[in-house]
Amino acid sequence: MKHRNEDEVLRLAFGDLAGEEARRARELIERDADARALFDEYSGIAEGLRKLPVAEHQLSTERLRQAILDRGLKRSRVAAAWRWIWAPAAVAATAYVATVILRPGATSTVMDSIDRPVPASTSSAAGVEAPKIELPSGTDTASEALSRPLVARSEPEIRPAPAPTSIRAESAPTRVAVRSEGSPSRGGSASSPALPEDLSREIMSTVAAAAPSPSSPEPGVPLVIIGADTDSQTGLNRATEVSTSRNVVVGG
């Protein structure tokens, strides 16, 4: 048996042949006893490999490889062509954003003294009583609404924690800041002042509707969002770092 034929038998046994090549290889097996014996041997090996148990820690690699073989290498050309159908919709959306959402605004000036105390424009108004601004006690639903992310549209940027400076730093730090979307878990949260439900909805819907504006003069500042839920490990509030303050609603 020729070396080329042996190679074809091998590929057929491992399922790597299709169409005309597979038909020719099968004909060869039918007429050639050596080829048939070789095919049986290779088929046994292939079957044994398929049944070979995969160690637990290798499963994800195996699945990944399989997924790539199943999907990544078999992308159809037709599907690639269809994707252009979204282009007009994208152009329309861009035009909408440019004409409706963006509004002309005054250019802001550089504020170089933001951190110094701001003097009141009039002196402390004798006889003027400070209004008591009470946030009405909300329902649990309101609390849940507020526990949702403050930042819309942009995904939170996961920030790796600073690498420790100790000698153990060579072990790659895997600590990351993650967003928590859990509902408040502290028992005392029910008594906490919360925004009314309609206000929560309004703020959140406004946030969701707002797109980051390319005309905004400032990129925003990094913020730490202190959630209402408790970190199960430390017992303190769970913090999340976001890289921009855009679309974050603040009260004051």
Add this chain to the structure above:
Amino acid sequence: MSWSAASFGACLLLFGDGQGLSAEETLAWQKVQPSVVLLTSGARTTGLGACIDESGRFLAHRAAVPLPVVMAKLSSGVTLTLTRESEDEVTELVLLAVANPGNRTFRPVQTAKADKPLPKSLLAVLAAGPVRADVAAADKLGVVTRQRRVLPLTELNFEAPAHQVAGALLFTLDGELIGVLNATLPQELPSIRPPVAKGIDPAPAAAGASLPALTQQYGPGGLTVAYSVAPTVLERVIDGFLSPSKKVRHPALGVFCKDAAGGGAEVQRVLPGSGAAKAGMRTGDTIVEMGGIAVKNQIDFARIMLHQTPGESLSVRVRRSGKTIELNVVVGELQ
């Protein structure tokens, strides 16, 4: 979180000399130790409190005060009963008072001046004792989700088991109280079970310890990234707690804002009855200037508000339908 009071108390006393600390840090710890109490609820140690006046009032984080009444132990061994007198919802700091003071006088901690620059290294006092804490950033800004309130924060890094962090107090090496931990970044660390030799009981020998015996973190474990309210806020909270009303007065106009597309802070909501509502501010207005300072976004608005005093009047320029309007708003207080 479930160490017994006895084991924690023993730890606190044993750690009195500050193992692993420098001489300066040990001196700081010895200075503040008489003003610090170990808080317990039932058999569980919940955190720490710092004495803030001679009559026996203590400051602690809400995480360390799960019930209206908690027990407290001084380093001298004296046990006290503390009751919750007031609470600040924004910072989640709690005022505790001794229920049975008798003729006893207490030694309050000194608080750091808000205008002093923050040192790079602090002493974090945990329930298990003091550890060194590095100041990673002194100028962070945080947003408390419940009230959407912006707070200046100090970011700290220190190495300690996560379950000992709740209610930790922060001191300068001069022995001045400079913060109380109120939030932590979640930790995602790989956890590997170490091999256990046959015939060896993996349970910890320490009585009362109920930590997971078989799980051990390898690599850079135990590094905590935590946040404390900045000294300016802490000063305001302590002043409020020690005032006759025992309330912390956070200035507020009564509006919620987001960044405006053309610059400024766009008003999303005006609370009825607030100073902003009385001054005629409306939803959709864009705040462009406050007290003579330009407002570029909602964070500028929040920063300026941090420096206001309830009862004072503040000039606010808003953009409405292409026109700029000046309003005089009486600064209120958040309750």
